[in-house]
Amino acid sequence: MSENVIEVRGLTVDFPLRAGNIRAVNHVNFDIPKGKITALVGESGSGKSTMASAILRSVSSPGLISSGEIFYQGEDVLKYNKEKMQRFKWSKVSMVFQAAQNALNPVMTIREQVIETVRAHDAKITEKKILDKAKELLEYVRLEPGRVLAAHPHELSGGMKQRVMIAFSLLLNPELVILDEPTTALDVITQAYIFDILAQIHEDMGTTMLLMTHDIGVVARFAERVGVMYAGRLVEVGDVYSIFDNADHPYTSNLMKSVPSLLSNDDLQPIVGSTPNLLNLPSGCPFHPRCKQAKPVCKRVDPVMVETGVDHLVNCHIHSNEEYAREQHLDLEEVRV
Amino acid sequence: MSTMMTTPTGEPTVRYTFDRKLKPNAVKAFFTTIYRNKKAFIGMIILLFFLCMAVFGPMVIHLNMTVQYNERYQGPSLHHLLGTDYAGRDTFGQVVYGSRDVLLIGFFASLFTIIIGVIVGTVSGLIGGKFDTILMFITNLFLTIPSFPAMMIIAALFSITDPILFAVILSAWQWAGLARAVRSQIFSLKQREFIKVCRVMGLGTGYIISREIMPNIASYISISFIQTIQGSIVASVGLMLLGLAPFSITNWGTMLNLAIQNTGGIFNPRGYYYLLAPIVCLSLFQMGSIFFSNGIDDAMNPRLRTNS
Amino acid sequence: MSARGLAKRIGVLLLTVIATMIITFLLLRMMPGNIVGNLARTYASTYAVPIDQAYQIIAGMIHYNPKQPIDQQFYTYIKGILHGNLGQSIINTNVSVDQVIGRALPWTVFTLSISLVVSFLIGINLGSIMAWKRKSILDPIISTYAILSTAVPSFIIAILLLVFFAFQLAWFPVQGAYGAQETPGFNIPFMLSALYHAVLPIITYIIASLGGWALSMKGNAVNILGEDYITAAYIRGVPDSNIMKNYVKKNALLPLVTSLALQFGMMIGGSTIIESYFSYPGMGYYIGQATSNRDYPEMQGLFLVTAVAVMIANLIADLLYTKLDPRVKLED
Amino acid sequence: QNVDLTKISSSSPPAQPKYDTTDSFTFDGSWPMPPQFQGNPFAAGGEGTGTQYEFEQLFEYIRSTQQFTPRLAASYKNTATETIVHLRKNARWSDGAPITSKDIWAYYMLQHTEVTNYLTNIETPDAHTVVFVWAKQTNPFNQMRMALISQDNQGEIPYHIYGKYADKEYQLLQEAKKQSPTWTANTWMGVKIPTAIQTQMTKNYANFTSDTPPDPICSGPYMVYSTNNTDQILVKNPYYWDRKDVKFKELWIKQIQQVPAQWAELKSGQLDYYDGTPPQDVLNAGLASNPDLVHYQMEDVASIGMYFNLREPIFQNEKFRQALAYVFDRSKIRDVGNYFGVTSPYNMTGLVPSTLSSVLSKQTLSKMTKYTYNPAKATQMLEQLGWKKENGKWHEPNGKVPHFIIGANTTWMPGVLSGQVAAQQLTDFGIPTSLIAADASIEPTNADNGKYDMSIDWVDVTFGYSSPWNSLDYMFWSTPEQEIGFPTYKSGPNNGHPKTNLIGLNGQKVDPNTYINEFPVTHNAAKRQEMTDNMAYAINQAVYGINFFQNVTGAWANVKMLGGNWPMENEWSKYDRNMPLPKTGTETALKIAEMNTGFGSDWWVFNYWPN
Amino acid sequence: MAVQDMRKVKPLLELEDVSVIFERRQGLFSEPTKIGAVVDVNFGIYPGEVVALVGESGCGKTTLGNVVTGLQKPTHGKLSYNGVDLAKMNKQQLQEFRRGVQMVQQDSYAALNPMRTIYQSLSAPILQKKIVKKKDVFQRVCELLSTVELNPPEQFLYKYPHQLSGGQRQRVLMARAISLNPKIIVADEPVSMIDVSLRISILNLMASLNKKMDIAFIYITHDLSTAKYIAQNGRIAVMYLGKLAEIGNVRQVLANPKHPYLQALLSAVPVPDPKVAKGNRSIPLKNFDMPSPANPPKGCRLHPRCPYAEARCETVEPQLTRVDASEVACHRASEIPAWNLVPAQ
Ligand SMILES: Nc1ncnc2c1ncn2[C@@H]1O[C@H](COP(=O)(O)OP(=O)(O)OP(=O)(O)O)[C@@H](O)[C@H]1O
Ligand SMILES: Nc1ncnc2c1ncn2[C@@H]1O[C@H](COP(=O)(O)OP(=O)(O)OP(=O)(O)O)[C@@H](O)[C@H]1O
Numbered sequence A: 001m002s003e004n005v006i007e008v009r010g011l012t013v014d015f016p017l018r019a020g021n022i023r024a025v026n027h028v029n030f031d032i033p034k035g036k037i038t039a040l041v042g043e044s045g046s047g048k049s050t051m052a053s054a055i056l057r058s059v060s061s062p063g064l065i066s067s068g069e070i071f072y073q074g075e076d077v078l079k080y081n082k083e084k085m086q087r088f089k090w091s092k093v094s095m096v097f098q099a100a101q102n103a104l105n106p107v108m109t110i111r112e113q114v115i116e117t118v119r120a121h122d123a124k125i126t127e128k129k130i131l132d133k134a135k136e137l138l139e140y141v142r143l144e145p146g147r148v149l150a151a152h153p154h155e156l157s158g159g160m161k162q163r164v165m166i167a168f169s170l171l172l173n174p175e176l177v178i179l180d181e182p183t184t185a186l187d188v189i190t191q192a193y194i195f196d197i198l199a200q201i202h203e204d205m206g207t208t209m210l211l212m213t214h215d216i217g218v219v220a221r222f223a224e225r226v227g228v229m230y231a232g233r234l235v236e237v238g239d240v241y242s243i244f245d246n247a248d249h250p251y252t253s254n255l256m257k258s259v260p261s262l263l264s265n266d267d268l269q270p271i272v273g274s275t276p277n278l279l280n281l282p283s284g285c286p287f288h289p290r291c292k293q294a295k296p297v298c299k300r301v302d303p304v305m306v307e308t309g310v311d312h313l314v315n316c317h318i319h320s321n322e323e324y325a326r327e328q329h330l331d332l333e334e335v336r337v
Numbered sequence B: 001m002s003t004m005m006t007t008p009t010g011e012p013t014v015r016y017t018f019d020r021k022l023k024p025n026a027v028k029a030f031f032t033t034i035y036r037n038k039k040a041f042i043g044m045i046i047l048l049f050f051l052c053m054a055v056f057g058p059m060v061i062h063l064n065m066t067v068q069y070n071e072r073y074q075g076p077s078l079h080h081l082l083g084t085d086y087a088g089r090d091t092f093g094q095v096v097y098g099s100r101d102v103l104l105i106g107f108f109a110s111l112f113t114i115i116i117g118v119i120v121g122t123v124s125g126l127i128g129g130k131f132d133t134i135l136m137f138i139t140n141l142f143l144t145i146p147s148f149p150a151m152m153i154i155a156a157l158f159s160i161t162d163p164i165l166f167a168v169i170l171s172a173w174q175w176a177g178l179a180r181a182v183r184s185q186i187f188s189l190k191q192r193e194f195i196k197v198c199r200v201m202g203l204g205t206g207y208i209i210s211r212e213i214m215p216n217i218a219s220y221i222s223i224s225f226i227q228t229i230q231g232s233i234v235a236s237v238g239l240m241l242l243g244l245a246p247f248s249i250t251n252w253g254t255m256l257n258l259a260i261q262n263t264g265g266i267f268n269p270r271g272y273y274y275l276l277a278p279i280v281c282l283s284l285f286q287m288g289s290i291f292f293s294n295g296i297d298d299a300m301n302p303r304l305r306t307n308s
Numbered sequence C: 001m002s003a004r005g006l007a008k009r010i011g012v013l014l015l016t017v018i019a020t021m022i023i024t025f026l027l028l029r030m031m032p033g034n035i036v037g038n039l040a041r042t043y044a045s046t047y048a049v050p051i052d053q054a055y056q057i058i059a060g061m062i063h064y065n066p067k068q069p070i071d072q073q074f075y076t077y078i079k080g081i082l083h084g085n086l087g088q089s090i091i092n093t094n095v096s097v098d099q100v101i102g103r104a105l106p107w108t109v110f111t112l113s114i115s116l117v118v119s120f121l122i123g124i125n126l127g128s129i130m131a132w133k134r135k136s137i138l139d140p141i142i143s144t145y146a147i148l149s150t151a152v153p154s155f156i157i158a159i160l161l162l163v164f165f166a167f168q169l170a171w172f173p174v175q176g177a178y179g180a181q182e183t184p185g186f187n188i189p190f191m192l193s194a195l196y197h198a199v200l201p202i203i204t205y206i207i208a209s210l211g212g213w214a215l216s217m218k219g220n221a222v223n224i225l226g227e228d229y230i231t232a233a234y235i236r237g238v239p240d241s242n243i244m245k246n247y248v249k250k251n252a253l254l255p256l257v258t259s260l261a262l263q264f265g266m267m268i269g270g271s272t273i274i275e276s277y278f279s280y281p282g283m284g285y286y287i288g289q290a291t292s293n294r295d296y297p298e299m300q301g302l303f304l305v306t307a308v309a310v311m312i313a314n315l316i317a318d319l320l321y322t323k324l325d326p327r328v329k330l331e332d
Numbered sequence D: 001q002n003v004d005l006t007k008i009s010s011s012s013p014p015a016q017p018k019y020d021t022t023d024s025f026t027f028d029g030s031w032p033m034p035p036q037f038q039g040n041p042f043a044a045g046g047e048g049t050g051t052q053y054e055f056e057q058l059f060e061y062i063r064s065t066q067q068f069t070p071r072l073a074a075s076y077k078n079t080a081t082e083t084i085v086h087l088r089k090n091a092r093w094s095d096g097a098p099i100t101s102k103d104i105w106a107y108y109m110l111q112h113t114e115v116t117n118y119l120t121n122i123e124t125p126d127a128h129t130v131v132f133v134w135a136k137q138t139n140p141f142n143q144m145r146m147a148l149i150s151q152d153n154q155g156e157i158p159y160h161i162y163g164k165y166a167d168k169e170y171q172l173l174q175e176a177k178k179q180s181p182t183w184t185a186n187t188w189m190g191v192k193i194p195t196a197i198q199t200q201m202t203k204n205y206a207n208f209t210s211d212t213p214p215d216p217i218c219s220g221p222y223m224v225y226s227t228n229n230t231d232q233i234l235v236k237n238p239y240y241w242d243r244k245d246v247k248f249k250e251l252w253i254k255q256i257q258q259v260p261a262q263w264a265e266l267k268s269g270q271l272d273y274y275d276g277t278p279p280q281d282v283l284n285a286g287l288a289s290n291p292d293l294v295h296y297q298m299e300d301v302a303s304i305g306m307y308f309n310l311r312e313p314i315f316q317n318e319k320f321r322q323a324l325a326y327v328f329d330r331s332k333i334r335d336v337g338n339y340f341g342v343t344s345p346y347n348m349t350g351l352v353p354s355t356l357s358s359v360l361s362k363q364t365l366s367k368m369t370k371y372t373y374n375p376a377k378a379t380q381m382l383e384q385l386g387w388k389k390e391n392g393k394w395h396e397p398n399g400k401v402p403h404f405i406i407g408a409n410t411t412w413m414p415g416v417l418s419g420q421v422a423a424q425q426l427t428d429f430g431i432p433t434s435l436i437a438a439d440a441s442i443e444p445t446n447a448d449n450g451k452y453d454m455s456i457d458w459v460d461v462t463f464g465y466s467s468p469w470n471s472l473d474y475m476f477w478s479t480p481e482q483e484i485g486f487p488t489y490k491s492g493p494n495n496g497h498p499k500t501n502l503i504g505l506n507g508q509k510v511d512p513n514t515y516i517n518e519f520p521v522t523h524n525a526a527k528r529q530e531m532t533d534n535m536a537y538a539i540n541q542a543v544y545g546i547n548f549f550q551n552v553t554g555a556w557a558n559v560k561m562l563g564g565n566w567p568m569e570n571e572w573s574k575y576d577r578n579m580p581l582p583k584t585g586t587e588t589a590l591k592i593a594e595m596n597t598g599f600g601s602d603w604w605v606f607n608y609w610p611n
Numbered sequence E: 001m002a003v004q005d006m007r008k009v010k011p012l013l014e015l016e017d018v019s020v021i022f023e024r025r026q027g028l029f030s031e032p033t034k035i036g037a038v039v040d041v042n043f044g045i046y047p048g049e050v051v052a053l054v055g056e057s058g059c060g061k062t063t064l065g066n067v068v069t070g071l072q073k074p075t076h077g078k079l080s081y082n083g084v085d086l087a088k089m090n091k092q093q094l095q096e097f098r099r100g101v102q103m104v105q106q107d108s109y110a111a112l113n114p115m116r117t118i119y120q121s122l123s124a125p126i127l128q129k130k131i132v133k134k135k136d137v138f139q140r141v142c143e144l145l146s147t148v149e150l151n152p153p154e155q156f157l158y159k160y161p162h163q164l165s166g167g168q169r170q171r172v173l174m175a176r177a178i179s180l181n182p183k184i185i186v187a188d189e190p191v192s193m194i195d196v197s198l199r200i201s202i203l204n205l206m207a208s209l210n211k212k213m214d215i216a217f218i219y220i221t222h223d224l225s226t227a228k229y230i231a232q233n234g235r236i237a238v239m240y241l242g243k244l245a246e247i248g249n250v251r252q253v254l255a256n257p258k259h260p261y262l263q264a265l266l267s268a269v270p271v272p273d274p275k276v277a278k279g280n281r282s283i284p285l286k287n288f289d290m291p292s293p294a295n296p297p298k299g300c301r302l303h304p305r306c307p308y309a310e311a312r313c314e315t316v317e318p319q320l321t322r323v324d325a326s327e328v329a330c331h332r333a334s335e336i337p338a339w340n341l342v343p344a345q
């Protein structure tokens, strides 16, 4: 097994709202292996962005990390003090945001924001050095550095802003770049282009990347490892090929089957039912009301992660055998049907 | 085109029956939301209090305005809850009697302001073009021309005898700001997708205004309504002091003025009750309005109202 | 804004000014109250002269002929304006309206700018602190204060200040702009005296507007705090102080700067009530005086200045907004 | 004894007086705000309160004592047709120029005051003699002559500055005389001015009033040192003829617009002197918080009351007006309007109530109707008129319920408060009445134009010198006439003047116009007495309005800052420094009256001596 | 219906030389800039067919959709419905057009009045247009909801838009669109804001409405996969910078895309199959930024980005011409190398 940049253990994030508690991330264990591109897929609201922000300890209020650990180099990031955290952010793990359009301060030029960011981590570095680095990176993402640096965010197109954000994320040579749906608001061609650049970066610098998306096509094209999230749970993790070809979780396999493709002409079957309401989750496995293979146990008991293949984990009762049932103190009857 | 026996897609019909219980009660929901919003609830209580005072107060309380000079500036007692004024008359009774005029004028002034402002703003915003330019030009004039001499003229031309006329005069210079605000709201609403759909469906302008646009600016209008009441009350005090309306000794503004100007209310600690009674009432009413209008938006917006 | 747009705006502005001028002119002439009559009454009782004689004397004294046709009066008025003078005061022989405005405007601008700047600066700082430290006790205190200060009409604030600090405690002068023993000009005693006299009016304005600034600033800042770029900056490791300064304050301030300009324009006319309470010789005070004397040219002049100030303020507010906010490009 | 003009004008005036805060006398007053303030007292706005200290008269007249003290005049003599006045020879303007008869002449050329209606000419035989030449048709009796002359402030127009306007006016007068040589009553110098000349005169006058030095050229004890909108400082006029008697180095006048602010300043010792009587509570608070204050009450020569609008048919019925007079509980109105005021058993007589007993004969007084509060009587009278009271409201004979409007001037609080109580009393009696308290810029005009049913104003008042004639002249030929709205003569000698149905003591018709015209020129005192008796009786009977109460005003002194020799000084503690109203005509009353600057008194300036 | 058949039927709605030009003032004393959002488009919609309109963002799809629904008046050209020019319609014909052409928008939340319940939103047009009698409105609304598979309908009637999920709201939009028994529905990116797992069901619903009610659909999207899915038997029209670049039967066009732009577009679409997707495939364009529609390139609008451009492309504007089964606006349509969905390994 290769080394992991980040190891998430038992991470739980809650949003206590007036209407009830939303558990956006529910006891997730997850590794981000070094040098690989890992993708997290899942429908909207499944907790992808929350997980990303939890890694950077910046869950938006009123959210709070209720339990779990996030290990970086064997140390729990959640236990870092303020200074240490300040240093960790961006220089170790950086992020390209879901709404990159709005991720830049509209009243400051790109140049000012670049300088500010670097200075926040190293007050002594000269302005020239910062700008040289920024120019290099901007060129790398195929932008004209001079013009872009002098611009205010609104003077750039969406694709350009996204590329600026990518350049930004590389400013401090982080070990991990989290890409939270970097192309949702963009066009197909621009999207392809951005992923082209990202692939290039990955190839040239070997940067570890964590990609959050719900575009299955993008995952197929870009990722090496895939995690699937559903209602705050990580339901399946595995190598990209095994996830696409023999997904072990009914949700994953249904999802794969419901994506129209240029290559096939079949009529597709949607996943029945509607997306879960996090305020009012079904008992047991949250997917069971939509699952065709649901067993009685699914209604009652939350499944646990089991390994079904090499580096392939799944969180589903289908794979529960007698041994598992015994371990979990489950009724054999329920498990079998 | 379609008969009742098949659905639009030609499948056999199921009969659906109307179930009253399923239909949510918007009025109840409105008050539930207000109740849940602490500030708005307090505001509503305050406003209700003043409303009751204005409506029932004069029926319950008898106010004797005969001068009792030796009983002037008394402190609060069971007999005189807020003490007496400079001529020995009950302050509380005056406040109660005064509330009727004050609220009536405020209410009607606000009503007229809203009516004119909303009509002008809506028409201007919906029709647009040259018409809008002209209407807005006029509106701007109303915003720049000093209201003070204008009000004096109006008041002189129509001698003010009842609160309604008084209200008309007050609203004559208040609608312009509202019209502009409504217009810009209409402008942005006009661009909204659901209005576009109505146009595609060929639904009439009347329908679009009354059913699609109005519900969306209703909360804005209600808030403005309450705020205009506030403004009108303060303005009415000013107008009365200018002598543009019959001098009512129980009007809160008049009480305030009398306490300060020539009756020694501010020089006699016992007179402070008389001075403070209208100030507290005015401020309390204003505060109630502000609080309540804070809650209106919540209560009128289904999104905030039904938080599920 | 493009030069073309600017030109168009100024055109509309001029048109509005002209229309305002005409309407104000007519309105004032229609105002009830007979200038000659009022003066004659006073004259008759002061000098014990029969009333018709007093009428004649007054008619000779003032520069106003009520019998002159209104179109001629208007013509004279417009001619004067085109020559840059706003006419002669009716009541006050040999005093031009320009002189009156020249006297009044500095005082209003003086109190106004101090009170606006002070209340604005305090207000926005309080507001951003309120937004930043949502849980602190500052928020409920300032919110309550702000609501109270909007609920209490500003003239009541003036009265209360006057009653307590001038009448009862006598800490501040009850009225006026400077002590009579000072010679107006650039000398320290005069300036100190002017400052001392301005304290209560300024405090009145500040009390009345401070809460409003704080609340709007808080509202804006809370919205800004929810913006993605704040989270982004936080994640980038930008220190809190920088976020506060460069992100929250800077962005939340933009709309307020325009309202500051608007406020300034609107208040150039001065507050008649407050300036009268303090007998502070600013624009509002003279508007009150001129109105009660029905000094038409003076009223016209004062109202014109006020209207023009409002309109220019509007324009400046727009320009300022485009200047300050790189995102906004004004059209038309 | 010609004054050597050259000698005086060549002597250089002393250096500008230095400003000194010691011995300054502070009080409140008003003047036009800068930049309106200017140096010509006849430009609109005048000089304000300072006028009486800046300008000197030929004679000073004290209203309540009816005495004339020579000021610029050294002596005078009345002949059959002339009054000859000799001027002081040492009097000078504040710029050093001597005050001569030419200055007095210039004053009368440019000021067409009341006295000029009785003159045909003013002559200046030498630099220090002025001769008033009375018209033989209207030749007043001596006391009247002096009263007419002494109400003018003759030392206001320096000939060496404004001479050209006076000369021009004179020249125009001569031309007018040529064009209409016959004598005309009630005109300036008896000359009917043709319209063309009148136009020129108006223009000349306008030029004169536009000729304004920055500060006035003064003839009185003080001159202006500085003026801003709240404070005016007057300093001693170095050329004043009687400067050694001027007690204060400077007068500091404060313009305090808000009435409560005036009281606050008084209370806190910021004012040395204040005239006016505030409500009882303010007064007590003031006296209590400042032990140095003493308040002297004195009778005002005016009453607060209201006029009925005779344009309204309902008020044309005299019986109805009389009935209304019984409805008002005037002592309650007084309590609120001015607690210290004095009510009179009679109603409106046209004369100052406190003077009635001295001006009218005992017999007349006893015959006059007393209108004390008597609602029963009012009810009875109304029922006789065919009115009916139903559900607590009175119905006119035609069944209508009248609703009355009383107009009052907002800026005049005692009037508003009185009016409010009066309206309340009428309403309580069963005639719904509301008060409209309108701005000072509207209310008088509205009242004059008959916009209200009743209007609150000063009634039974004398402005200027105290004389029954003066009061009645004011009532019938000035603003009250318009407020009451008498029908007027459309032609004849009384054109434009009121047409009344006044009935005298013996049932004979009396005409106010005749009274006004003839009283001053009636040299027989008994005849004058009879005329006045008839008028007062008739007016009281006619009930043109209601006299609520005679005003009592006050003079406040800060006895710590100022010192010594006060009236009733030994009784201060007895009355807690709020001194009671002295008996009319007593020594004390005179002394107190002299203290009141509101009556044009210079007492402080000359008679006060510092601690 | 195959494309060939349609030639015989008269189009239900026809666009002839339609252009929409927006004017925007900017800059110092400059002339207003003109944005040709739609330029000289000729296009017919036949009864019951499905047309997918695809193209990059900003190419004018929505504007064209608005022209079809009558929301946007063409600057030039004419739109006819049932053979009648829209500009010359009488009141009744206009009514018919209004009822005949409906739309479904992208943002289902914005498309519903947030202050009104579903019942209010759905019943209003039925009542206003007197589709059924007043007493039957309730029944009708329930039927509509059931048709769009919102069952049981009673549960949805009194909900406000925010109380429904995106998919449910999109169904409500469908229900509203069919409530007036239209002939054509313009669906502007109806699924782009819906979760992946639910997209297919909406597309299936559209397909079933198309089949059962014979409503023609114009499906506007930039997602070629869904375009292909829904327009299986229909046509596809590809737009570039306001102009139609290629149009034809979906199967044929996608099997053999002729226009270089379409080829580029197809190459950019990520295929949900790692084996195919990972085949490193570059996009056959020289430049990735779309030129501003305010000053489009002369000649062929694609030429600055087109790898096959030659001299005439810079000057002569290509017209739509038939090449094999489709119509293509490219000078070199027949010379451009064939393009395959699955790249040769
Ligand atoms: N600030 C917040 N306040 C309340 N709830 C929140 C907040 N942020 C996220 N949530 C809730 O947490 C859940 C997970 O949200 P998250 O943004 O992580 O999902 P996601 O998988 O990134 O979705 P998407 O694909 O739409 O970005 C959602 O149900 C959301 O409602
Ligand atoms: N009202 C308008 N005023 C000015 N320009 C407009 C207007 N509407 C659209 N445009 C411009 O017309 C062009 C086409 O816009 P349109 O919305 O039709 O594109 P689209 O293909 O639907 O794009 P998307 O895929 O982003 O929805 C764009 O450049 C746009 O900026």
Ligand SMILES: [Mg+2]
Residues within 6 Å of the ligand: A048, A049, A050, A098, A180, A181
């Ligand atoms: Mg997300």
Ligand SMILES: [Mg+2]
Residues within 6 Å of the ligand: E061, E062, E063, E188
């Ligand atoms: Mg679009």
